[in-house]
Amino acid sequence: xxxxxxxxxxxxxxxxxxxxxxxxxxxxxxxxxxxxxxxxxxxxxxxxxxxxxxxxxxxxxxxxxxxxxxxxxxxxxxxxxxxxxxxxxxxxxxxxxxxxxxxxxxxxxxxxxxxxxxxxxxxxxxxxxxxxxxxxxxxxxxxxxxxxxxxxxxxxxxxxxxxxxxxxxxxxxxxx
Amino acid sequence: xxxxxxxxxxxxxxxxxxxxxxxxxxxxxxxxxxxxxxxxxxxxxxxxxxxxxxxxxxxxxxxxxxxxxxxxxxxxxxxxxxxxxxxxxxxxxxxxxxxxxxxxxxxxxxxxxxxxxxxxxxxxxxxxxxxxxxxxxxxxxxxxxxxxxxxxxxxxxxxxxxxxxxxxxxxxxxxxxxxxxxxxxxxxxxxxxxxxxxxxxxxxxxxxxxxxxxxxxxxxxxxxxxxxxxxxxxxxxxxxxxxxxxxxxxxxxxxxxxxxxxxxxxxxxxxxxxxxxxxxxxxxxxxxxxxxxxxxxxxxxxxxxxxxxxxxxxxxxxxxxxxxxxxxxxxxxxxxxxxxxxxxxxxxxxxxxxxxxxxxxxxxxxxxxxxxxxxxxxxxxxxxxxxxxxxxxxxxxxxxxxxxxx
Numbered sequence: 001x002x003x004x005x006x007x008x009x010x011x012x013x014x015x016x017x018x019x020x021x022x023x024x025x026x027x028x029x030x031x032x033x034x035x036x037x038x039x040x041x042x043x044x045x046x047x048x049x050x051x052x053x054x055x056x057x058x059x060x061x062x063x064x065x066x067x068x069x070x071x072x073x074x075x076x077x078x079x080x081x082x083x084x085x086x087x088x089x090x091x092x093x094x095x096x097x098x099x100x101x102x103x104x105x106x107x108x109x110x111x112x113x114x115x116x117x118x119x120x121x122x123x124x125x126x127x128x129x130x131x132x133x134x135x136x137x138x139x140x141x142x143x144x145x146x147x148x149x150x151x152x153x154x155x156x157x158x159x160x161x162x163x164x165x166x167x168x169x170x171x172x173x174x175x176x
Numbered sequence: 177x178x179x180x181x182x183x184x185x186x187x188x189x190x191x192x193x194x195x196x197x198x199x200x201x202x203x204x205x206x207x208x209x210x211x212x213x214x215x216x217x218x219x220x221x222x223x224x225x226x227x228x229x230x231x232x233x234x235x236x237x238x239x240x241x242x243x244x245x246x247x248x249x250x251x252x253x254x255x256x257x258x259x260x261x262x263x264x265x266x267x268x269x270x271x272x273x274x275x276x277x278x279x280x281x282x283x284x285x286x287x288x289x290x291x292x293x294x295x296x297x298x299x300x301x302x303x304x305x306x307x308x309x310x311x312x313x314x315x316x317x318x319x320x321x322x323x324x325x326x327x328x329x330x331x332x333x334x335x336x337x338x339x340x341x342x343x344x345x346x347x348x349x350x351x352x353x354x355x356x357x358x359x360x361x362x363x364x365x366x367x368x369x370x371x372x373x374x375x376x377x378x379x380x381x382x383x384x385x386x387x388x389x390x391x392x393x394x395x396x397x398x399x400x401x402x403x404x405x406x407x408x409x410x411x412x413x414x415x416x417x418x419x420x421x422x423x424x425x426x427x428x429x430x431x432x433x434x435x436x437x438x439x440x441x442x443x444x445x446x447x448x449x450x451x452x453x454x455x456x457x458x459x460x461x462x463x464x465x466x467x468x469x470x471x472x473x474x475x476x477x478x479x480x481x482x483x484x485x486x487x488x489x490x491x492x493x494x495x496x497x498x499x500x501x502x503x504x505x506x507x508x509x510x511x512x513x514x515x516x517x518x519x520x521x522x523x524x525x526x527x528x529x530x531x532x533x534x535x536x537x538x539x540x541x542x543x544x545x546x547x548x549x550x551x552x553x554x555x556x557x558x559x560x561x562x563x564x565x566x567x568x569x570x571x572x573x574x575x576x577x578x579x580x581x582x
Binding site: 035060066073089117 | 276398400414581
């Protein structure tokens with residue numbers, strides 16, 4: 001479908017692109033669009049610099065932070081994808097910012113200094129995928145028990161689990 | 177449970193002197209489900225409140241990678257079980273965005289009516305139970321009486337009161353009947369009277385006002401940076417509603433207001449919820465009289481739509497159509513792309529980030545639960561509050577543990 005006047009969001013995203021090009025000189029950003037949604041891939045080595053630039057470009061809210069394990073994804077070259085869903089609260093513009101990570105180095109800087117809402121979201125990503133966020137103020141598992149060993153949302157973890165549930169230590173009333 | 181949670185990192189030994197620790201939950205009437213708070217108290221003042229969650233973690237997102245787009249709807253139902261159909265609508269909204277399916281006007285209207293009924297459903301529970309926790313049982317009964325009517329409306333449309341599993345990719349399980357329309361009309365007619373009673377009982381009740389005003393204050397900046405959405409954000413002055421700002425379903429056709437407040441406290445959050453119920457009634461009133469005629473599945477589309485059950489049982493074409501839409505090797509294929517799509521659920525922005533891998537199931541089905549981000553703001557809201565305020569703040573942000581832990 002072709003429209004004569006450009007969509008308001010495409011004007012806004014062009015302004016964002018210009019801003020980001022100014023503040024991120026020398027950083028390779030890869031833009032794409034799917035179903036009216038703008039996506040950008042940025043290098044994990046420049047993570048904090050990029051995130052700060054995104055916030056400066058108007059994306060004040062981190063809607064969601066999640067990861068995808070690309071182990072079984074066809075034609076994927078990287079292992080993990082970390083996704084930052086960003087939102088400009090005033091204009092309603094959304095941006096999906098992604099970066100790729102590979103084993104063995106699964107440590108990236110924490111975004112808690114940029115958006116305080118990243119706190120629990122990063123803990124959940126660690127809990128499920130084992131991606132480490134350096135500089136997080138209270139870094140530990142969020143949903144699973146602290147003594148849990150695996151990262152269940154990884155694709156090499158079976159859906160039925162590995163029997164952890166049956167081997168939970170039983171604490172008697174006398175011991176507690 | 178891990179004892180290290182008791183050692184709050186923010187307090188040094190000197191500050192710790194004279195404090196005592198209270199374990200709140202996981203089994204406590206005011207937590208509604210299972211969540212735990214470790215409170216550091218100085219007398220009755222809450223110095224620090226550390227939430228400990230995960231008791232209801234059931235691996236929903238992992239199941240989302242195993243079940244197909246239609247099957248997983250039975251799981252998303254069970255996330256926010258206070259407004260189950262709002263989850264279904266959000267899930268299929270995201271799936272349809274990934275697949276690029278346009279809904280028929282009739283389907284859009286029916287889904288809109290249900291989304292708004294669910295908003296009333298959710299807000300009634302949030303308000304009713306919070307008042308109950310604060311010591312008033314009457315309003316709770318008024319709220320639950322109305323919720324019962326909504327359950328009956330759900331049952332009439334889908335056959336299920338609670339976990340309806342009513343939406344399908346590109347449509348709905350069944351079309352609605354005239355009976356159902358009459359039930360919704362009756363509800364719309366009767367609700368304002370109950371609303372007046374409820375509002376008089378609660379919002380002008382001096383005890384309730386004093387227990388909630390200036391309690392659990394969240395500033396606008398904290399709400400934005402912390403990821404708050406929905407009534408919690410709007411009560412803090414963030415005037416943002418996805419129904420207006422990113423119109424989906426049939427919301428563009430209706431006239432309604434976005435309710436917001438500047439207070440940022442528990443009372444403001446309740447006020448926003450109360451006002452939103454009236455706006456929802458306004459939307460339902462406009463929608464129910466104007467439901468377009470026509471099919472509930474997009475016409476002429478092949479595998480993505482479920483065939484009418486009468487056709488399945490009576491014709492070979494219908495049966496083939498049915499098989500094509502349920503057999504894994506014949507189903508529709510999702511593009512190898514990813515989308516994030518969100519709807520305005522009663523509690524806030526309920527989003528799904530779906531990665532498609534060329535099959536009819538999600539490679540990754542991430543839920544963005546509003547409860548998780550709201551609950552992460554809880555310790556900030558509790559600053560300077562008293563022990564008795566814990567239940568008021570918990571009630572006002574309406575934490576649903578099944579959605580929180582998934």
